[in-house]
Amino acid sequence: MRPGARWIAALESGTMLLVLAGLWWLASHQEWVGKVFLPTPEATFRSLAEGIVDGKLAAFTAATVQRMVLGWLMASFAGIALGALIGISAGARVWIQPTLEFVRPLPASAVLPLAISIFGLSPGMVLSVVAFGAMWPVLLATVHGFASIEPRLREVCAALEVSRADFIWKVGLPSAMPDILAGMRLSMTVSLIVAVVGEMIASQAGLGQAILLAARSFRASELFAGIALLGLIGFASNALLAAAEKKLLIWQKP
Template identity: 65%
Template sequence: MNTPAHMLKRALQWVEPVLVLLACLALWWFASHGEWVSRVFMPTPEATWDSLRSGFSANPGADSADLRVASWQTFVRMLLGWGLASLIGVALGALIGMSPVARDWIAPTLEFLRPLPASAVLPLAISIFGLSPGMVLFVVSFGAMWPVLLATVQGLANVEPRLREVAAALQMSRTAFAWKIGLPATLPDILAGMRLSMTVSLIVAVVGEMIASQPGLGQAILLAARSFRASELFAGIVLLGALGFVSNAVLATLEHRLLRWQRP
């Protein structure tokens, strides 16, 4: 119900984060203009904004990265890796989570592989795929798969016992139980794992671009850092933050709509 108190509460939910963001921008402005840190390493907000405008202009300068193209390349790489990771994570998680025997046998292996950072797999991926886009996609998928996989396994393992009793009374097959009861009941866990997976895929995509010299925001940031172009470096960081924020917001909105049945 849209009462004045409810509307005021919703407005404050937006105002407070905006005030925190403005405070951070003000601190950045004072730190850069007061030269608390050398401008070689910390540009002003105005210089960063100019680099953003130049990078998104139709004809960026010879020394400026085309941030439109770089942002799109990173976004596509992140999205492909996340999609592949989600597909594999849900499929493997369903196979493992539906079988207590499989969980008992495979759980130690999962616990061994799960803590491995994706960057540790880069040398192996490079030896297999070389410095190619396929290598980066493999590493992104590997790093982003674990939140979805583990969330699916955990969700299916903790399905309400009464639902299993109903499925047994109806003589449902294991596949039918997974499609009609197990996965829908596990959907909140899966969606939470997919949101975390999206963040991981962005991080690993950027690291892969830096190490494998693949075009994207990661490479643009690395080249700016090596050339001491601090404003372009900060512009790339701002774009990465914006990309992560928008991606998470879209997934949060989809999650909110898909889980409407949970709300009273």
């Protein structure tokens, strides 16, 4: 994308954001929706600032980000390792792919009762569910990336008697990297969602618990402040991964 096109896209996005903020301000001040359910932007930003200054909201945010990142790293490592082992073998794909397609649509929240029975209401339980839910985009993307390797590369490596480990490391992973990075970006979003849901259900410290308590107490400004923080976390993490992907895939530029 040309620099001028980037600026135009950024301007259009900023304009849309300002329009939505203006509609929020108008709806809350005109009380189209009761302030118990829709606080004003000023009240939300005030609650956000107060929560960060007194440290409570900052601590909740740090707990959620830590849980999200750890779960994402575990999911990425497991997804890439398993995906490479499955994707490198056509026979393994034939046998395992149907099972993966059966388990993949299973919501991570549906696994929470099983995880609670195994780990109890503990931080490890939430982390395990986050890793489980976030693993599938990386695993399936890795399988697809390895399955899409140019057949002539496989033939050349077979003729040179390249070992399976060397083929995975030197040929498979570089070829599958675009798919893997796309899966990791999606996985990061899933890990944030599952971390928040797990905090709500398991009563673990984090933004999920803070949002749930604010909703039960009808503290709308604190509820919206927590939601705004989740949006910022998601935006920042996606931007960082997009920048890393751009650097790692610079060789793809024509």
